[in-house]
Amino acid sequence: xxxxxxxxxxxxxxxxxxxxxxxxxxxxxxxxxxxxxxxxxxxxxxxxxxxxxxxxxxxxxxxxxxxxxxxxxxxxxxxxxxxxxxxxxxxxxxxxxxxxxxxxxxxxxxxxxxxxxxxxxxxxxxxxxxxxxxxxxxxxxxxxxxxxxxxxxxxxxxxxxxxxxxxxxxxxxxxxxxxxxxxxxxxxxxxxxxxxxxxxxxxxxxxxxxxxxxxxxxxxxxxxxxxxxxxxxxxxxxxxxxxxxxxxxxxxxxxxxxxxxxxxxxxxxxxxxxxxxxxxxxxxxxxxxxxxxxxxxxxxxxxxxxxxxxxxxxxxxxxxxxxxxxxxxxxxxxxxxxxxxxxxxxxxxxxxxxxxxxxxxxxxxxxxxxxxxxxxxxxxxxxxxxxxxxxxxxxxxxxxxxxxxxxxxxxxxxxxxxxxxxxxxxxxxxxxxxxxxx
Ligand code: HOZ
Numbered sequence: 001x002x003x004x005x006x007x008x009x010x011x012x013x014x015x016x017x018x019x020x021x022x023x024x025x026x027x028x029x030x031x032x033x034x035x036x037x038x039x040x041x042x043x044x045x046x047x048x049x050x051x052x053x054x055x056x057x058x059x060x061x062x063x064x065x066x067x068x069x070x071x072x073x074x075x076x077x078x079x080x081x082x083x084x085x086x087x088x089x090x091x092x093x094x095x096x097x098x099x100x101x102x103x104x105x106x107x108x109x110x111x112x113x114x115x116x117x118x119x120x121x122x123x124x125x126x127x128x129x130x131x132x133x134x135x136x137x138x139x140x141x142x143x144x145x146x147x148x149x150x151x152x153x154x155x156x157x158x159x160x161x162x163x164x165x166x167x168x169x170x171x172x173x174x175x176x177x178x179x180x181x182x183x184x185x186x187x188x189x190x191x192x193x194x195x196x197x198x199x200x201x202x203x204x205x206x207x208x209x210x211x212x213x214x215x216x217x218x219x220x221x222x223x224x225x226x227x228x229x230x231x232x233x234x235x236x237x238x239x240x241x242x243x244x245x246x247x248x249x250x251x252x253x254x255x256x257x258x259x260x261x262x263x264x265x266x267x268x269x270x271x272x273x274x275x276x277x278x279x280x281x282x283x284x285x286x287x288x289x290x291x292x293x294x295x296x297x298x299x300x301x302x303x304x305x306x307x308x309x310x311x312x313x314x315x316x317x318x319x320x321x322x323x324x325x326x327x328x329x330x331x332x333x334x335x336x337x338x339x340x341x342x343x344x345x346x347x348x349x350x351x352x353x354x355x356x357x358x359x360x361x362x363x364x365x366x367x368x369x370x371x372x373x374x375x376x377x378x379x380x381x382x383x384x385x386x387x388x389x390x391x392x393x394x395x396x397x398x399x400x401x402x403x404x405x406x407x408x409x410x411x412x413x414x415x416x417x418x419x420x421x422x423x424x425x426x427x428x429x430x431x432x433x434x435x436x437x438x
Contacts, residue, residue, distance in 0.1 A: 002032075002048045003035070003047040003048050004032060004033065004034045004035045004046055004047055004048055005032045007035045007047065008032045008033060008035070018033075019033070021156075022156040022159075022160065023155065023156045023393070023394060023395050023398065024394065026394045027159075027160065028159045028160065028375070028379070028394060028395050028396070029378075029379045029382045029383060029394045029395070030379060030383070031383065031386075033394070034046035034047075034048070034050060034052075034386075034391075035047045037049075038066075039054065039062075039065075039066030039067060040065075040067050041065040041066060041067070041403075041405035042054055042065050042066075042403055042405040042406045042410050043066075044066065044391060050389065051389055052386075052389050052390060052391035053389060053390050053391065053406075053410060053413070053414050053417070054066070054391045054403075055390065055391060055393070055400040055401060055402070055414075056391055056392065056393050056400075056401065057401045057402075057403055058270055059265070059393070059398070059401075060240055060244065060265040060266065060354075060399070060401050061265040061266055061268060061269060061270045062270055062401075062403055063243065063244060063266050063311070063315065063324075063353070063401070063403055063404065064269075064311060064314055064315075064403060064404055064405070065403040065404060065405030065406075066405075068269075068310070068311070068314060070310050070313070070314055071269050071270075071307055071310040071311055073310070074306045074307070074309065074310035075269075075271075075303055075306050075307050075310070077306070078091060078302050078303050078305075078306035079303050079306075081302075082302070083301075083302070083303055084298060084301055084302065084303075085302070086297055086298075088300070089300065089302045089305065091302050091305040091306050091309060092111065092300040092302065092305045094305070094309050095111070095267070095305045095308045095309050095312070096109060096111070098308075098309065098312045099263065099267060099275060099277075099312075100277070102243070102247055102248035102249070102312075103242075103248055103249055103251075103261055103263075103277070105251070105257060105258065105259075105261060105278065105279070106261050106275075106277030106278060107277070107278070107279050107280040107283065108277055108278070108279075108280050108283035108284075108286075109275050109276065109277025109278075109283070110275065110276060110277065110283075110286060110294070110299070111273060111274070111275050111299050111300040111305070112273075112274040112275065112294075112296055112299050113272045113273065113274060113296055113298055113299060113301075113304075114144065114264060114272055114273075114274045115143070115144050115237075115263075115264030115265065115274045116143075116145050116146055116274070117144075117274050117296070118144075118239065118262035118263060118264055118274035118275055118276040119143040119144050119146060119149060119202060119235070119237055119239070119262045119276070120144065120146035120148075120149070121276050121286075121294045122200070122202070122235045122260045122262050122276040122278075123135055123146070123148055123149070123199075123200060123202065123235070124292055124294065125260070125276070125278075125283070125285050125286055125292050125294075126199045126200035126233040126235065126260065126282075127199045127200070128285045128290070128291065128292035129199075129233060129282050129285050129292075130199045130200070130231065130232070130233060132197055132198060132199035132232075133175050133199060134175050134176075134177060134194075134197050134198045134199060135148060135175060135176050135177070135198065135199055135200050135201070135202065136176075136177045136178070136179065136190070136198050136200070136201040136202070136232070137149060137152070137176060137177075137178055137201070137202050137203075138178065138179055138180065138181040138203055138204075138207075138367075139152045139163075139178050139179070139180050139181060139210075139366065139367040139368075140152065140153075140154040140158060140163075140181060140207065140209070140210030140213075140366065140367025140370060140371075140397075141153065141154055141181065141202070141203065141204055141207060141209065141210070141237075142154035142155035142156075142157065142158075142204075142209030142210075143202055143204075143237050143239075143262075144239075145165075147167075147168045147169070147172050147173075148168075148172055148173075148175065148176050149176070149202070150163075150164065150165035150168050151163070151164055151168070151173050151176040151178060152164065152178045152367070153165075153209075154207070154209035154210040154367070154397055155209040155395075155397060155398065158209070158210055158367070158370075158371070158395075158397040159395040159396070159397050159398075177190065177194075177198065180367065180368065181203075181207055181210075181213060181215070181219070181365070181366040181367065182213070182215060182216050182219045182365045182366050183219065183366065184216075184218045184219050184221075184222035184223075187219075187222050187223055187226050188222065188226065191226040191227075191229070191230055191232075195226060195227075195229070195230030195232060196230050196231070198230065198232045199232065199233060200232060200233040200234070200235050200260075201223060201227050201232055201233075201234055201235065202235040202237055203220075203223060203234075203235070203236065203237065204236075204237045204238075204240065204241070205220060205236050205237075205238065205241060205249075205250050205251055205254055205256050205258075206240075206241050206245070206250050206254075206351050206354070208240040208241070208354060208398075208399045209240070209397065209398070209399075210366075210367050210370045210371075210397050211349060211356030211358060211364065211370050211373070211396060211397050211398070211399065212349040212350060212351060212354055212355055212356040212399050213349055213364060213365060213366065213370065214349060214350075214351050215254070216365070217254075220254060220256050224256065224257060224258075227259075233259045233260060233278075233282065234258045234259050234260070235258060235260045235261070235262060236249065236251050236256065236258035236260070236262070237262050238261055238262060238263055239262055239263060239264035239274070240265060240354070240399070241351075241354075242261075242263040242264075242265070242266060242267060243266040243267065243311075243312065243315055244265075244266060244352065244353065244354055244401075245321065245351060245352045245353075245354075246321050247312075247315055247316060247321070249261060250351070258278070259278050259279060259282060260276060260277065260278035260282060261276070261277060261278065262274065262275070262276045263275040263276070266311060266315075267308045267311075267312070268304050268307055268308050268311075269304075269307030269308050269310060269311035270307060270311075271301075271303060271304035271307045271308075272298075272301075272304060273301075273304045273305070273307075273308055320404060321352065323404070324352055324353040324402060324404065325352050325353070327353065327402050327406055327407075327408075327411055328352050328353045328354075328355060328402055329350075330408070330411045331355070331402065331411050331414065332348045332350050332355055334411070334415040334418070335357060335415070335418060336348060338415065338418060338419045338422050339422060342422055342423060342425075342426045343426070344359070344377070344422060344425065344426060344429070345359070345361035346358065346359055346360075347360055347361070347362070347363060347364050347373075349364055353401060353402035353403075354399045354400070354401055354402075355399065355400050356396075356397075356398070356399055356400065357378075357381075357400070358370065358373040358396070359373050359374040359375075359377040359378055359381070359396075360373045360374065370396075370397065373396050375396045376433065377425065377429070378396040380425050380428050380433075380436065381421060381422065381425050382394060383436070384420070384421035384422075384424045384425055385417065385418065385421045387421070388417035388418075388420055388421050389417060390414060390417050390418065390421065
């Protein structure tokens with residue numbers, strides 16, 4: 001038994017599913033997850049000393065790769081002065097100013113500890129501001145695990161077939177309306193019928209939690225038009241996309257103007273940080289300025305703020321995002337060429353350094369089409385990749401990420417590994433998909 005297997009066996013006696021967050025339990029792909037010991041740049045090593053090229057990057061935050069020296073240095077310098085005070089700090093203001101200058105629509109913002117807290121608070125402030133209770137989300141969209149948002153949800157919900165979580169009171173779930181992503185006509189119909197009762201609509205402007213799905217222009221345009229017309233607050237959930245596609249939000253690239261933006265992941269440089277913010281008018285509802293309560297003992301934690309500041313400072317490097325785009329294109333083109341040569345139909349949805357490989361020949365543009373991907377092939381492909389030393393998210397409905405440390409050599413090496421993994425997947429298909437154990 002490997003050390004990882006041994007640790008997982010013990011962990012299962014302590015944590016539900018042996019993990020602190022469901023997707024990482026490998027339930028959808030089978031087998032036992034490697035326990036990670038350390039990371040450096042684009043690589044990680046498990047406790048059995050297996051090396052992997054990391055395309056998970058902690059589900060997105062490590063856009064600079066693991067252990068960026070500047071980020072580490074600033075974390076250490078800040079920690080030496082004290083780890084937490086439960087009081088305002090200068091570094092918190094510094095990160096706040098950086099975020100606001102990159103997201104001009106976030107006139108006022110508040111730091112929290114996770115993306116979940118950010119979206120949960122964004123919904124609460126929307127309800128406080130409008131006096132309405134109903135909210136709208138999109139099928140396959142995932143915005144963390146607050147009760148109102150675990151309805152037709154993506155990510156782990158989609159992975160494990162529990163998009164509507166148990167434990168969410170029916171009365172609350174009923175207040176969450178859902179529509180298919182990328183369907184402007186469905187939006188028009190809903191808003192015409194009941195737009196005036198909806199407090200807010202929350203959307204991933206580029207979806208990442210049903211796998212990556214890039215929006216049609218008309219969808220986002222219609223969403224903005226309808227919400228504005230009906231006094232519904234529009235929330236852009238940029239937890240995944242914030243600072244991933246450009247220095248700031250994907251909202252800049254898509255000319256999308258939400259009322260509230262939620263952030264997480266990259267702004268914390270790998271430490272737990274989230275943020276929500278919008279116009280001063282909406283945010284004046286937030287306590288202590290207004291009656292909408294939201295708080296956190298560790299919110300704005302100086303060490304986490306330092307990680308964010310150092311990360312954003314590094315992301316200001318000119319040409320960094322065009323380099324990431326180039327790497328993303330190289331990887332996607334290479335994967336397309338390999339799958340064509342082996343006759344395995346795939347669809348790659350990609351924006352910059354974030355992508356998903358779907359095992360289907362049809363375009364993937366919403367949850368319905370994403371769910372048609374052949375997850376049995378994904379499972380086989382995933383396992384073969386792991387054997388090759390490629391660490392992918394253990395779910396069809398997550399995104400691969402690249403970092404600035406995935407250089408040309410690493411992309412080339414990865415493509416060779418992907419080729420071997422897909423070659424063995426082809427053999428397995430030719431043999432009629434024999435059972436390969438858990
Ligand atoms: N899809 C999740 C975040 N966007 C993955 C992280 C998790 O659930 O552990």
